[in-house]
Amino acid sequence: MKSLRPWLQSALLAAGSVVFLFPLWWMVVVSLETPKRAGAAMTGQDGVALWPADPQWGNYAEALAEMGSEPWVGFVNALANSIVVTTLVVIGTVLSSSLVGFAFARLRWRGRGALFTLMLATMMLPGQVTLIPLFLLFRGLGWIDTILPLAVPAFFGNAFFIFMYRQFIVQVPESLVEAAKVDGHGWIGIWWTVILPLCRPVTAICAVFTFIGTWNDFMGPLVYLHAEEQSTLAVALNSFRNQYGGLDDVHLLMAASLVTMLPCILLFIAAQRQFVEGLARGAVKG
Amino acid sequence: MAEVILKSVGKVYPGGVRAVQGVDLHVRHGEFIVLVGPSGCGKSTTLRMVAGLEEISEGTISIGGRVVNDIAPSDRDIAMVFQNYALYPHMTVGRNMAFGLERRRRHGSLLRSLLSPAYAAERRAESARIQARVDEAAGLLGLRPLLQRMPRELSGGQRQRVAVGRAIVRDPAVFLFDEPLSNLDAKLRGEMRTELRILHRRLGATMMYVTHDQEEAMGLADRIVVMKDGLVQQIGSPSELYDRPVNRFVAGFIGTPTMNFVEGDVERDGNGLALRWAGGRITLPAGITLVTARAAIGIRPDTLVPVADGPFRGTVQSIEFLGDRADVLVESSGARLNARVPTDSARAMREGESITLGMPSIVHVFDGEGQRAE
Known part of the structure; x- marks a missing residue:
């Protein structure tokens, strides 16, 4: 197929970028406006400038201070909770999914094919279906109002990422595994020292997707954590929206929303190269 | 050893x-x-x-x-060198070579070395010994300038040497x-x-x-x-x-170009035996015992020489010049014979011409089941 001319390619990409970046730009601009101009922009009474004439940087401090019942405390608590939960879930998902993927790819054991199919079938189950049974299970274990229901399941693998790891590891030459055996490693040692470092592109995808999914997860923390001091940022933002959802406070809502999503944007930029490489590999080899 | x-x-x-x-x-x-x-x-x-x-x-x-x-x-x-080298792609050449020894180190705990100065000293000494072993093997194979490189930055030959070096380090x-x-x-x-x-x-x-x-x-x-x-x-x-290949398989597998085989019927020839095939008949070396009716003789291509009169008459099918020698393929009454002859001798030949090859001094005889006959 003949490729598009460079200028046309650039024009199409630029147009696509504008479509995707518009909401972000709108949020940034509104978050820096005065309450009156932000409200007008929200109702469509007035357009927004490309960049505010007088950026109100103080909106950010005000929004974060107002999150929760005590100034700053609500935000700091929610941020800390999000960091703890997300870190645990990312570590758990990467470790468990890569280990199980390795076992499916390299170990020969009875029932491997059937279990792999069963595992893939679990991907068809919507999260809502398992919500109530899981809630009952965690309540039975006495885990409600702790972060355990959010973090512990991550250490039992994620079907989609197990599948991705398995597809990637199958491509790793068998001789590398054998060389590691001759060098004195057992299965766990081979996974840790040889396979996991080679899976960096898949790990980047797994980590970024898991981070974004967990950081933005609203349902899990809402169901399992009930006290304000246990809230994650997503739940705290929702409370903030309930409290400051009026037209006069839309600038604060945008500021709080932007701060909430900032780590995801930064992470994506940092891991972009690995991420895109991993997706490309998945496309070719998976 | x-x-x-x-x-x-x-x-x-x-x-x-x-x-x-x-x-x-x-x-x-x-x-x-x-x-x-x-x-x-x-x-x-x-x-x-x-x-x-x-x-x-x-x-x-x-x-x-x-x-x-x-x-x-x-x-x-044991140490093993694999066909595709099996170098760990995420480790430098030096680490690849040291990897097996690091796994075997007696003072392996980093945590313990942080808590105990004596243990840390032993650990450092062990690291130094490993490095010395790597350095020695790298010197032996000319790999010292490559120790900090990644495998992907090496040529095929260099990777192969690293794989050998990794094996040597383990002694x-x-x-x-x-x-x-x-x-x-x-x-x-x-x-x-x-x-x-x-x-x-x-x-x-x-x-x-x-x-x-x-x-x-x-x-x-x-x-x-x-x-x-x-x-x-x-x-x-x-x-x-x-x-002295023990059977036709070994005889055909070992040696370049491969050995020529001429199959025929075994018959009495005075006190000895002879082999007759469509294109001729030769007397087998004295003392050969054969219990099968069919047999084959094996002739190394470099023992076949053009002569005025000999048992193998045929037509030159192709001549491949290899420098000081040439491979000549001769079609002789259903048998295809490869002769490796001096280039001067091959220059006198033409493809399509008739040629006669003499009886070589060394002939291997194999019975109908392909086993060497003595």
């Missing part, structure tokens, strides 16, 4: 496929032994059983007097090589072959080497093991295999 002894070793894969059967082999101290044969003959499986990468279905394997059937690869005191009792030169181009393969031979002499180590290339086997081995269909066909020095 150690002996490797295989006693009635066999390998049966799930499903009943018998890859190796009844292999008896005694690899002596410091010997360079090459397992050679066509694809699927069981040579790599045999080597992998010695390495511990394949379970042994039958028989026993001992290394250094110790039966290793149920011992993990890392505890067999194993037995080196195992699984077709280590097959990914290299012909020129580099020749160079590496010489390097390996020199390395073997320097280290004096026991080496087992697998290849499908009989020239490589002839060039490297103290002794060669020829295998086919999971069975050992013959074990012997390169000259033994070349001069």
Whole structure:
């Protein structure tokens, strides 16, 4: 197929970028406006400038201070909770999914094919279906109002990422595994020292997707954590929206929303190269 | 350095496929032994059983007097060089070479070294010893300038040398090589072959080497093991295999160009025997005993020479000049004979012309079942 001319390619990409970046730009601009101009922009009474004439940087401090019942405390608590939960879930998902993927790819054991199919079938189950049974299970274990229901399941693998790891590891030459055996490693040692470092592109995808999914997860923390001091940022933002959802406070809502999503944007930029490489590999080899 | 002894070793894969059967082999101290044969003959499986990468279905394997059937690869005191080098892509050359020793270090706990100064000192000393070993092996193979490079930054030959270096660092009792030169181009393969031979002499180590290339086997081995269909066909020095192949398979597999075979009927010839085929008849060497009605003679191409009168008359089909020698293919009453003759002699020939080849001084005789007749 003949490729598009460079200028046309650039024009199409630029147009696509504008479509995707518009909401972000709108949020940034509104978050820096005065309450009156932000409200007008929200109702469509007035357009927004490309960049505010007088950026109100103080909106950010005000929004974060107002999150929760005590100034700053609500935000700091929610941020800390999000960091703890997300870190645990990312570590758990990467470790468990890569280990199980390795076992499916390299170990020969009875029932491997059937279990792999069963595992893939679990991907068809919507999260809502398992919500109530899981809630009952965690309540039975006495885990409600702790972060355990959010973090512990991550250490039992994620079907989609197990599948991705398995597809990637199958491509790793068998001789590398054998060389590691001759060098004195057992299965766990081979996974840790040889396979996991080679899976960096898949790990980047797994980590970024898991981070974004967990950081933005609203349902899990809402169901399992009930006290304000246990809230994650997503739940705290929702409370903030309930409290400051009026037209006069839309600038604060945008500021709080932007701060909430900032780590995801930064992470994506940092891991972009690995991420895109991993997706490309998945496309070719998976 | 150690002996490797295989006693009635066999390998049966799930499903009943018998890859190796009844292999008896005694690899002596410091010997360079090459397992050679066509694809699927069981040579790599045999080597992998010695390495511990394949379970042994039958028989026993001992290394250094110790039966290793149920011992993990890392505890067999072996090092292996793989066909595709198997260098860890995420480690530098230096780390690749040190990896096996680091795994074996006695003072392995970083946490403990933080808590105990004595332990930390031992750990540092051990690291220094590992580095010294890596440096020594790198010096031996000319790898010192490459120690900080990643495998992807190396050429095929350099990677191959790193793989060998990684094996040397471990100072194993037995080196195992699984077709280590097959990914290299012909020129580099020749160079590496010489390097390996020199390395073997320097280290004096026991080496087992697998290849499908009989020239490589002839060039490297103290002794060669020829295998086919999971069975050992013959074990012997390169000259033994070349001069006295035990069957037609070995005779045809060893030597370049391959041996010519002329099949015919055995008949009495006075006190001896003769072989008659469509294009002629020759008297077989005295003392030959044959119990089959059919037989074949085997003739090395370099023993066939053009003469005025001889038993093989035919037409020149092709002439390939190789420098000081030329390969001449002659069609002689249904038999195709390859003769390697001096270039001067080949220059006088023309494709399509008639030619007569003389009776060579050395003729190998094989009975109807392909076994050597004496």
